[in-house]
Amino acid sequence: MMPTDLSEIFLVAAAVFVVLAIVMFYRAVAGPTTQDRLLAVNVLGTNTVVILALLSVALEQPWYLDIALIYALLNFLMAIAISKFTVERGGVL
Amino acid sequence: MIETIRFWAIVGLVGAGVFFTLVSAVGVIRLPDVYTRAHTASQTDTLGAGFTLAAVALALGWQHATAYTVLLLFFVFVTNPTAAHAIARSASDVGIDPWTADDAREDTRDDTGGDSR
Numbered sequence A: 001m002m003p004t005d006l007s008e009i010f011l012v013a014a015a016v017f018v019v020l021a022i023v024m025f026y027r028a029v030a031g032p033t034t035q036d037r038l039l040a041v042n043v044l045g046t047n048t049v050v051i052l053a054l055l056s057v058a059l060e061q062p063w064y065l066d067i068a069l070i071y072a073l074l075n076f077l078m079a080i081a082i083s084k085f086t087v088e089r090g091g092v093l
Numbered sequence B: 001m002i003e004t005i006r007f008w009a010i011v012g013l014v015g016a017g018v019f020f021t022l023v024s025a026v027g028v029i030r031l032p033d034v035y036t037r038a039h040t041a042s043q044t045d046t047l048g049a050g051f052t053l054a055a056v057a058l059a060l061g062w063q064h065a066t067a068y069t070v071l072l073l074f075f076v077f078v079t080n081p082t083a084a085h086a087i088a089r090s091a092s093d094v095g096i097d098p099w100t101a102d103d104a105r106e107d108t109r110d111d112t113g114g115d116s117r
Helices: A002-030 A034-058 A065-090 B002-030 B034-060 B064-092 B101-116
Strands: none
Touching: A002 A034, A002 B002, A002 B034, A034 A065, A034 B002, A034 B034, A034 B064, A065 B064, B002 B034, B034 B064
């Protein structure tokens, strides 16, 4: 009885996190500066990591956690790299 | 008995994580400046992700996957404020002016003007 209750709770929490991540797209699209967009994408990446962890425990697929760990690493690297490039070269491209 | 305590602890941790992530989303959408948005993103989003990952670790119990989850929690706690600091610093280096109390006064004046119209 208890594991099904727990997995339903985790699935509902993952759905709420997906809705909050979609709401966060507004700032990524309409942000006035590049830093606003970068910050929104960083928060979106953190939400994605949490969603992957919740789905991992709800669907009993432990290897989702490996993907979440790699996603967190790449998200951090992306934030640092783009914030450096916007200062030194005036843009990403 | 101990299973009931663990169940409600997991529910409470997930609820706290969802609440703090909701606060973070409202802050990133509504706050007026990139610096204030970096502030709410670094604080409340880190706390929400930490609570939710702690709930996942508590639900998994003693397995190999729990080590991954605790590692992920530690990593998010270290890197998320660092990334927000780097973003705010790059905004400062590019030359974005911070939002001040004078802007707030103009904003409220504009808002009341818009409401009275």
